[in-house]
Amino acid sequence: MLAATAACSGSGGSDDARPRSPAGGTAGDRDRAAIHVDRPVALADQDVKVRVSGLGSHDRVTVAAHSVDGSGQPWRAQGDFTADGRGRIDLDEQAPRGGRPYEKADSAGLLGAMLPTAGRGVKKIGSGDAFSYHPPTPAEKSSYRLRLTVSANGERLADRTLTRQWLTGDVRHRKLTVAKNRMDGEMYSPPKGERRRAPVLVFGGSEGGNSGEYAAALLASRGHPALSLCYFRCGDGSGRPDALNMIDTSYFVRAARVLGKEPGADPDRLAVMGNSRGSEIAQLLGQRHPSLFRDVIAYAPSAKVNGPYLAGASGRAAWAENGRPLPAGPIRLDKVRGTVLAVAGGNDKMWGSAEAARAIAAQRNASGASHQQVTHPKAGHHVNWFPYGQPGQEGGANGEIVSTSGSDQAARKDGWARVLKLLEK
Missing domain, CATH: 2.60.40.2240 (Acyl-CoA thioester hydrolase/BAAT N-terminal domain)
Structure with missing residues (x-):
């Protein structure tokens, strides 16, 4: 366990x-x-x-x-x-x-x-x-x-x-803003003086916002400097776009460089963790910037670049590099320096993440080693992050609230253990 x-x-x-x-107990x-x-x-x-x-x-x-x-x-x-x-x-x-x-x-x-x-x-x-x-x-x-x-x-x-x-001991937190830091995020850092470990850049998917904050805090409590990054829909006045449209890799590269300089960070082992639509940019970063990113964790992944998302996002690409759109299509992973770990559910109703995970694992990295995948047959789309603390639920056919967390929680528990093992490699 x-x-x-x-x-x-x-x-x-x-x-x-x-x-x-x-009162009135039946047995002493x-x-x-x-x-x-x-x-x-x-x-x-x-x-x-x-x-x-x-x-x-x-x-x-x-x-x-x-x-x-x-x-x-x-x-x-x-x-x-x-x-x-x-x-x-x-x-x-x-x-x-x-x-x-x-x-x-x-x-x-x-x-x-x-x-x-x-x-x-x-x-x-x-x-x-x-x-x-x-x-x-x-x-x-x-x-x-x-x-x-x-x-x-x-x-x-x-x-x-x-x-x-979420936080133990002397784990430190600071808010990063576009106005001051040119990025929107929550930085969590282990106490000073601890041995250097793999830092982790964490972000979510099409929900936008800063959904990776809980995971980043837990990673820091386990000794890994972690930055939960918001790349769109970050709130009024944030300075970030409201649509998943032409989000440039330079934004993530800048964040990774700041993270790599945190006390306790080993920049040569920097990992990126993305969920759902965020799995696309996580893989692209590992492939296009291998000198900066080593390992990639892709939850409920896609194996291809998809189009833009949310109102006003038509006509352009979801992702860009140096202001130029990155075309939709399969994502190659042959230049990734480390390992892409894909975690998927076989009962994913959002999209075919299990098939995508198999496609990811069929590829090899820059050293010729195979990437990895684990698929939980009964789990759905909510296999991301850690177990217990943030259970995902879904609605029932008649509008009643039902729990679908059993298989998803098992997938989270297994996946999280694999992630921690990969980061310690």
Whole structure:
């Protein structure tokens, strides 16, 4: 599991919830109900082992995860469990009854299955629409809180609060602006004095904005200087375009050079990480600027350059170099200095990312080595970034909110571990 390869942040020992005494409990042991976790404080991409003790023999209870996103909207996931003969439940070994909200035993399953709760202005969404749990950004808060509860017959038996961290220790953050720095982004840097590691330039896709900020913060907490770069739709007054149209490679090259000079950065190992439409420019940067970029991480990728996107973007190209449009068509990867790692879902309804990942892996880099791909057959388009902290969801056929996060979360967990391994190479 990912946590087995990662250093634990914060307290590494088991921590118990303070028990709550239910009125009229059916068994004396239930007065000592408690939630035990191995990581009460941990990075947001780390799993957490959850156990419940002090229940009555074979008690049937509900275990739930609760949190609030950056807009104040409550999110929740719950599952029904049955205690063993000694009044214990181990979420790492027992799945919820009925397979809801996830099917296989997973101690962190509730974290990835949360949905917006009703009654707080939640809008029903159409089939295929995507939405995600977004806590306050790392620039706003270094962590977010998640509460676990155990209840039976409407009565709370125990609760436990977890702290999920984006930033640890002395990780530093600074905002970059077009006016001052000629770029829009969030820079996260490890503490000074640590050994030099691969820096990572991170950006998203057709959603625009600065969607890579959470991932950049986690990478910095793991020792990698990281810059989450916004290249279009960066907000009013940002100075960046509102459409994916003629976005010049020089913008990313400038950002990479600034990132490579950060304390703790090894510029010879600089990597670029792009999601969906962002996978196109990530590959183009690795191919056209191999002296600057080494490895490329392409989530839900395309293997070709596609056209412009968003209103007003017709008639030109999505990407440019030195003011000249880069033509649509297949992306060659034979000049890439390092490895292109493509992570895809076989059930991607957005576009054929699985086929694209195979096309990427069929190519060889400048040294003659093959690029890499991993495809998760049941996962969709939301395989990007890290597990647990930012679960992607989709709308159902009748507009109801449903979770599609199970396979996507598995893909994120596996993909993130591969990314960390590649960066340490």
